[in-house]
Amino acid sequence: MHRIGAFFGSYNPKIARNWGEKRVLEEKPTTECYQTLSSAYDYFNSALFAGQLPDVIITFHRQRKVMGYASIGRWVNEKRQYVDELAVNPEYFAKYPLIEICQTLCHEMAHIWQAHYGSPGRRGYHNAQWAKKMVQIGLIPSSTGKPGGQNTGEWMMDYVLLEGPFHNACKELLKKGYRLPWVDRYPVYRLELPITAYDDKGSEYELTENLNPRPTAAIAAMRAEKDASAVMTEQSLSERRLGSEHEEVNRFYDDDNLSELITSKPKPRSGRIKYACKTCHIQLWGKPGLNVVCGDCNKKLSEVI
Incomplete structure (x- = not known):
């Protein structure tokens, strides 16, 4: 039987020579990558879902414009025991804030919770039960990704509730030194955007790298300094504003137990x-x-x- 493989990435002789050398690593990269994500799953399962969620098999995928998905009952062993798959896209690790990677992970976990303890909606529909669970864990569903959007429907995003369960759990995780040990050298490019959260009144807050809200005065000073030092044409300013708009997310659920749950794919306009x-x-x-x-x-x- 012939096996067909492929090599991805540009060839760099210097890097290739380094790859060929015997490397002494504290831990095998594969083990380190998957254990890091598995530990985050276990942490959020305990912090946000009372440990209710079953064990899953975490995988990497590289589907274009898809940050992650869950596939219910995708894996089976010789004893006919079924396990869900939770997949994340490593191409987003390098350029996207860690809180957004965790946000994607927890969004998938909410779908896994509903698959085992609730009643998922029809294919492509985020129903009220799912929305209620998301609110409980501190991720607010919104068709626009901001306050004021619809919280159920075919196309759905979510935003972080300031000082909500997810926000606080994520802050504690970062305090423990959590990080992604390996990132893709060819990541998805993303325009610089602030890390934000919203309070229960819909007011927006910029967050620091430690996920603490910036003081209002500090935000105003930073924006004023940026405006004063920026040398841009009116056209480029307009383009930057367009670039800062959040893309809608295409997320769907298939009632079939062996179907994928795409939850982080921007809606194709x-x-x-x-x-x-x-x-x-x-x-x-x-x-x-x-x-x-x-x-x-x-x-x-x-x-x-």
Whole structure:
């Protein structure tokens, strides 16, 4: 039987030589990666779900524009015991804040909870029971990703409740030194956005790296300094505002036990993709898979998620 494989990534002789050398690591990278995610699953299971969730098999996937999914009853052993799969996309690890990776993880866990203890909605629909559970753990469902959106429906995002259960649990996890030990060298490019949370009145707060809310005066000073020092054209300012808009998330649930639950895929608004130059901040829209080079700096434009 012939086996077909593939090699991904550019060839760098220097790096290749380093790979060929005998490396002494404290722990095997595969074990370290999966144990890190498994420990986060166990931590949030205890902190937010009272330890109710079953063990799962955590996997990596690289589906385009999908941060994670859950697939109920996807794995089976010789004893006919079924286990759910929870998959995360490592291409988002390097550029996205750790709280958003944990947010994706907990969103999938809410779907796993509903699959075992509730009544999931029809394919593609986030129902009221799911929304209620999300609110209980401190992730507020919203069709816009901000206060004021619908909390049920086909397309659904969520935002962090300030000082809610998830926010507080995530802060404690970071205090313990939690981190992702390995990240992808070719991550998904993302425009710089602040880490935010909202209180129960819908007011927005920027969070520090430790997930503490910044004082209002400090935020105003930072914004004023940024505005004073920025040298940008009116067009580029407009483009940056467009780049800071949150994409809607395409999440669906399939009633079949062996179906995938995609919960972090941006909703396709058209067949076009946004591309941006990291240096000049120009942006354009085009079909997927374009190889576009900026005419000003001669650097390749990256897809914006």
